[in-house]
Amino acid sequence: MNKRMNRSKTTALLLLGGIVAFAGCAGSQPRYIDPQHPESSQATTLGLDYEDFRKASMEAVQSMLKSGALDKPGGGRYVLAISTFVNDTTQRIDMDQLVKSIRIALLQSGKVVVTTAVRAGGAEDTMSYEARKLRKSDEFNQRTVAKKGQMIAPDFSLSGKIIQRTATLPNGDTRVDYYIQLTLTDIKTGLAYWEGETVISKAGSSKSVNW
Amino acid sequence: MTQPITIDKTLQKKLEITRFASRYRENGLTEVQFGVKNKKEGESVDFLYHVEWFDKDGFKIKSMTDTFVPVHLGPQEEKIIDVVAISPKAVSYKIVISDYDKNKERIIQ
Numbered sequence: 001m002n003k004r005m006n007r008s009k010t011t012a013l014l015l016l017g018g019i020v021a022f023a024g025c026a027g028s029q030p031r032y033i034d035p036q037h038p039e040s041s042q043a044t045t046l047g048l049d050y051e052d053f054r055k056a057s058m059e060a061v062q063s064m065l066k067s068g069a070l071d072k073p074g075g076g077r078y079v080l081a082i083s084t085f086v087n088d089t090t091q092r093i094d095m096d097q098l099v100k101s102i103r104i105a106l107l108q109s110g111k112v113v114v115t116t117a118v119r120a121g122g123a124e125d126t127m128s129y130e131a132r133k134l135r136k137s138d139e140f141n142q143r144t145v146a147k148k149g150q151m152i153a154p155d156f157s158l159s160g161k162i163i164q165r166t167a168t169l170p171n172g173d174t175r176v177d178y179y180i181q182l183t184l185t186d187i188k189t190g191l192a193y194w195e196g197e198t199v200i201s202k203a204g205s206s207k208s209v210n211w
Numbered sequence: 212m213t214q215p216i217t218i219d220k221t222l223q224k225k226l227e228i229t230r231f232a233s234r235y236r237e238n239g240l241t242e243v244q245f246g247v248k249n250k251k252e253g254e255s256v257d258f259l260y261h262v263e264w265f266d267k268d269g270f271k272i273k274s275m276t277d278t279f280v281p282v283h284l285g286p287q288e289e290k291i292i293d294v295v296a297i298s299p300k301a302v303s304y305k306i307v308i309s310d311y312d313k314n315k316e317r318i319i320q
Contacts, residue, residue, distance in 0.1 A: 065238070071238040104274075
């Protein structure tokens, strides 16, 4: 009986020690930092999260709409193709998560329609091409099959890059700055009609997990 | 014109709306601009703002980029905030200014 109690006490002490050790490793809570007001703190993680993408998307869409770059003379919509998005961070990032919210917001603005038939690296939706293979099939009513010359070529392309810079602060915390850069290029001329950058700065214990 | 701005009770003594303007842009989108000033001399204020857009029938227009935006104001600091409607269907709006600490979970809707 005593042996069993001692074993239970030992187990409890080991568990308690583990919790204390884990808490010690966790360090200070990661927080956003405003470069103009470094004292501001908002709890989050050191890595890029969903809310960061929403913030970047919102800023990009607001900036694009305010710039007038997407105002088509005479009204109507421009056709936008999605180009390359480079992830130059130590995190594994699904860039489509960032791009999708921008696409949805731009579509909603009535200024842009996105083509899924053309994309850097290949069509996003290959069905546009697959469906055209039905042209010679006797099984399909040929009047319902897409004719040649019906696809619309893009006017603009949207490309982007995420850059990460990491530094150690005097108190030992880690500061991580993410630069989310986007460019809207006029495909006919190759000129960038709009460019935007959202900077997200965070600081926290270097022991906290951020990727 | 009545300013369609709602400020959280806890912030009413700290914040002041210094200016307000709205216009219908040539590109068919409504734009609103307002100034917020921290009235406190020795105290910073954190708050969240959000613009809700409504169509001609009064229905709220939702967007992927709908979010509460955090703002930090140092003592006596003023910021001008400018927001363009997310859709040409947006004809009216409501600006909501909330307390950061009470509503920070609302940043992610």
